[in-house]
Amino acid sequence: METLRKKILNKAGLYYSLARSGNFAAQGLLLPFVTYLATGTSRAQPKEFKAHLGELLLRIKSIHEKDFENIKNGLYPVEVLYPESILKHALRYPQVLLDAFRAAQRRDKKSAHEFSDEANEYLADLPEYYKRNFHFQTGGYLSKVSAELYEHQVEILFSGAADAMRRLIIPPMKIHFEGEDGEGLHFLELASGTGRLTRSLALAFPKAKITCVDLSPMYLAKARERLKDFKNINFVQGAGEKLTFKPKTFNAVVSCFLFHELPMAVREKVLAESLRCLKPMGFLGLVDSIQKNDDQEFQWALKQFPLDFHEPFYKNYVQHPMETQLELLGLKNVQTEVGFLSKAVSGIKA
Ligand SMILES: C[S@@+](CC[C@H](N)C(=O)[O-])C[C@H]1O[C@@H](n2cnc3c(N)ncnc32)[C@H](O)[C@@H]1O
Numbered sequence: 001m002e003t004l005r006k007k008i009l010n011k012a013g014l015y016y017s018l019a020r021s022g023n024f025a026a027q028g029l030l031l032p033f034v035t036y037l038a039t040g041t042s043r044a045q046p047k048e049f050k051a052h053l054g055e056l057l058l059r060i061k062s063i064h065e066k067d068f069e070n071i072k073n074g075l076y077p078v079e080v081l082y083p084e085s086i087l088k089h090a091l092r093y094p095q096v097l098l099d100a101f102r103a104a105q106r107r108d109k110k111s112a113h114e115f116s117d118e119a120n121e122y123l124a125d126l127p128e129y130y131k132r133n134f135h136f137q138t139g140g141y142l143s144k145v146s147a148e149l150y151e152h153q154v155e156i157l158f159s160g161a162a163d164a165m166r167r168l169i170i171p172p173m174k175i176h177f178e179g180e181d182g183e184g185l186h187f188l189e190l191a192s193g194t195g196r197l198t199r200s201l202a203l204a205f206p207k208a209k210i211t212c213v214d215l216s217p218m219y220l221a222k223a224r225e226r227l228k229d230f231k232n233i234n235f236v237q238g239a240g241e242k243l244t245f246k247p248k249t250f251n252a253v254v255s256c257f258l259f260h261e262l263p264m265a266v267r268e269k270v271l272a273e274s275l276r277c278l279k280p281m282g283f284l285g286l287v288d289s290i291q292k293n294d295d296q297e298f299q300w301a302l303k304q305f306p307l308d309f310h311e312p313f314y315k316n317y318v319q320h321p322m323e324t325q326l327e328l329l330g331l332k333n334v335q336t337e338v339g340f341l342s343k344a345v346s347g348i349k350a
Contacts, residue, residue, distance in 0.1 A: 013071055013081055017064040020083070021160030027093060028156045031100050038104035043308075048300035055297055060161050063340040067164040075174045076204035080167065089152070095145070096152050103136040112136060112310040118143055122217060127239060129263050130215055135309040141193075141215070147222035150194055154257075161340050166197040166256050168337050168344035169285045170204050173252060176283045176348065182208025188250040188277060189213070190240040190270065191258035195223030195233075197287070201254070202230045211250075213238050241269035245277045252283040257342075259288045260317040267317070268325070275329055278349045284331060285346035291318045294338055301341060 008015075036042045049056075071078050083089075106112065112133045115123060119142035123131055132140055137153065139146040154162045177185065182205030192198050192212035202210060210233045214220050220235045227233055238244060240258065253274040259267050274284055289305070290298060306314040322345045326334045331347030 011068075013078055014064055014068040016081060016083075017067065017160070017164065018061065021060055021064065024155045024158075024160035027096070028159065030097060031156070034097055034100045035104040038101045039108040041108075046300060046304050048304075052297060052300070056159075059340045060159055063161050063164045066339060067167055070167070070171055074179075075171050076167065076200060079203050080163070080200045092149065092152050096149055096156065099138050099145075099149055099153070102138050103133075106133060106136040107308075107310070112312075115139065116143055126215060127241075127266070129266060129313070132312070133310055134261060135311070139218075141219055144218050144221075147194055147216070147218040150219070150222075151196055158341065163196060163200070165339055165342035166287055167200050168339045168342060169197070169254055169256070169287045169346065170200060172335055172337070172344065172346045173201075173254070173283055173285060174204065176346075177205070177251070181206055185209070185251040186211070186249065187252045187254065188243075188245070188274075190253065190255040190274065191215075192223055192235075193219045193257075195227045197254070197256040198223060198233060199227060199230070202227070202233060208232065208251075210234075211236060211245075213240060213243070215239055241266050241273055243273045243277055247276050248279045248282075249277050250282060251279055252285065253278050254283075254285045254287075256287040257289075259286060259322060260311065260314050262317075263313050264316055264320065267320075271325055271329055275331075275349060280349055282349045283346060284326065284349060285344060286322060287342055287344045288322065289314070289317070290338060290341055290343050291321050293321070294336075294343055298341060 032042055070076060071080070106114065113131065114133060116139055119139055122142055134140050137146055158165065185205065185208040187201065187208050187210045189198055189201065189210060189212045192214050195212065198210060198212055212220070212223060212233060212235045214237065217237050220237055224235050240255070262270065278284060292302065302318050305311060323334050323336055326345060326347040330350055332350055334345070334347040337344045
């Protein structure tokens with residue numbers, strides 16, 4: 001009895017993550033129906049989805065197992081798993097469905113450049129490649145509503161595995177900084193969005209200073225609100241390819257789900273700017289979608305993603321391994337860790 005109790009307690013975090021994944025996957029089941037209501041046509045899942053469903057489920061389980069192992073090994077604390085209020089979560093779901101309805105209409109019309117007055121105020125100062133409704137979502141990254149819904153939508157897309165994928169970058173960082181709590185370290189997070197990776201980083205390195213940069217004022221505002229209890233995080237609106245920091249400022253520059261949304265030339269500029277701002281022996285890391293050749297099992301998903309979501313630079317992104325780009329920049333110790341549909345790539349500045 002005692003052993004069974006210990007086993008359950010020992011795995012409680014894992015069971016919680018699996019249940020959370022079940023919840024988001026179940027929420028996703030309504031989306032085809034919403035699409036049908038919005039467009040009058042049902043979008044059939046690609047045949048590969050059914051054929052690979054079992055493997056998809058196994059990979060979700062496996063990334064949660066890895067995530068929980070990292071918690072048990074002290075790479076980050078169990079607080080990374082703390083749930084949000086159930087009421088807030090439940091009240092947001094109808095809004096997520098409404099946005100899925102609008103996104104389906106936009107997908108149907110192939111319309112990805114609709115902005116509200118709220119967004120129009122900012123458009124003139126933003127780069128061209130960014131002025132679009134990424135994922136066909138309402139407002140692109142430029143509305144308060146989109147900032148509120150974004151994390152929930154991403155978790156539905158990845159059946160509750162998005163946070164675990166984001167955290168893939170923390171173990172190599174912890175190893176590089178020799179398990180430190182972040183005392184005296186200054187990290188830069190590019191494209192921090194609503195601060196989902198930021199929160200895990202702040203918990204893993206409680207004494208580090210973290211500067212978050214993002215182009216979206218609305219997403220930065222949401223991150224500021226959600227992370228108000230963390231005192232050593234600051235927020236700067238700006239572009240990853242035009243950083244205003246002095247050379248050699250940061251001990252680490254990281255990002256999550258940024259590079260697949262950039263044209264190739266901008267990807268290169270962001271990497272060059274990251275390197276400029278990084279101290280010698282600094283850590284450069286990113287989490288993003290797997291690319292061609294990373295996982296033969298999911299080649300079909302790489303083709304499907306830009307058909308379902310407005311992601312104009314994705315096809316080019318999957319062809320150009322991030323590892324090669326880091327190596328071409330002279331980074332040492334370039335490493336990759338694949339987990340479910342994402343990978344963490346990192347290297348050290350010489
Ligand atoms: C897919 S979201 C990822 C957000 C967050 N990192 C996460 O893990 O959820 C992409 C983010 O990149 C930001 N972004 C896109 N291009 C950028 C650029 N050139 N410089 C800074 N931020 C950018 C967007 O505003 C958005 O918040």
